[in-house]
Amino acid sequence: MEILFIIVGAIVFAIIGFVVYRLLKVTAKRKELESLRFNRIQPLFDQLNSETEISTSDVLPFAQNILTRHDAYHLLKKYDKAELFPAEYFTLLKGAESALVVWLEFPTELDACPDEIEHIKRVTIDFDGNSNFVHYEVFKYRVDAPHWAAKNGWMLGVVGPFFDDSGPYHYAQATFSRINSSADKVTPEDEVRWVHQNISMRRR
Known part of the structure; x- marks a missing residue:
């Protein structure tokens, strides 16, 4: 009976250990991804926080890139400059496409x-x-x-x-x-x- 308890305890301990390891790993990768996403749009963020004039042509590369399109729009909206977002990318389909890619990049999903x-x-x-x-x-x-x-x-x-x-x-x-x-x-x-x-x- 004692051996059985030891075996069961070892299995439970191993499961808990795996869950904790998985949680820590996913949390670390999530933070890494959030940092990567911000770094992609940091040039736009820096422009918005400077006294430099910003135009639609400055925003265009971020709107064209499926990885930055979603974040770039919401960043502009936060700064009350959504009107600078290029009209050809201001569509429900373009937004949906980028939203899916952002979701797929999460480490618990496609991770890419x-x-x-x-x-x-x-x-x-x-x-x-x-x-x-x-x-x-x-x-x-x-x-x-x-x-x-x-x-x-x-x-x-x-x-x-x-x-x-x-x-x-x-x-x-x-x-x-x-x-x-x-x-x-x-x-x-x-x-x-x-x-x-x-x-x-x-x-x-």
């Missing part, structure tokens, strides 16, 4: 920026059965080897929900990807239904 990403379609659903419709934007993305997800090929990512009056860079609380959802095996409609039921509705 996709090497390719494409918009597939908008999927609209009646979320309460009373003709109250919400929209989700569906993208497919892929990564190159040696990333562990390269073997999955094209994967699906969902951003939403959006409403008829949602503007560009609207907060999409159900931005999500199951990573292993192959674009060849799962339809955009099925993926949206899964995200809506398992992510969006649980956060209400």
Whole structure:
């Protein structure tokens, strides 16, 4: 019996140790990512905090870059200079695309920026059965080897929900990807239904 307690105790200790290690590792990587994201837009941040005139052309490189687009818009908005954001990138689709990439970069998700990403379609659903419709934007993305997800090929990512009056860079609380959802095996409609039921509705 004593040996059994020792074995069970060792297993419990090992599990707790792994959970703590995982938590510390994820926390460290999250902080590292937050620092990286800020460093990417720091030149824009420095301009906004200086007496230098800033124009749309100064913002353009940050709007073009899918990794900085989302953060650059919200930084400008914080400084009441959102009007400087380039019009061609001030669209719901451009914002949704960047929001998905920001989400995918988190260490608990893909932990990388996709090497390719494409918009597939908008999927609209009646979320309460009373003709109250919400929209989700569906993208497919892929990564190159040696990333562990390269073997999955094209994967699906969902951003939403959006409403008829949602503007560009609207907060999409159900931005999500199951990573292993192959674009060849799962339809955009099925993926949206899964995200809506398992992510969006649980956060209400």
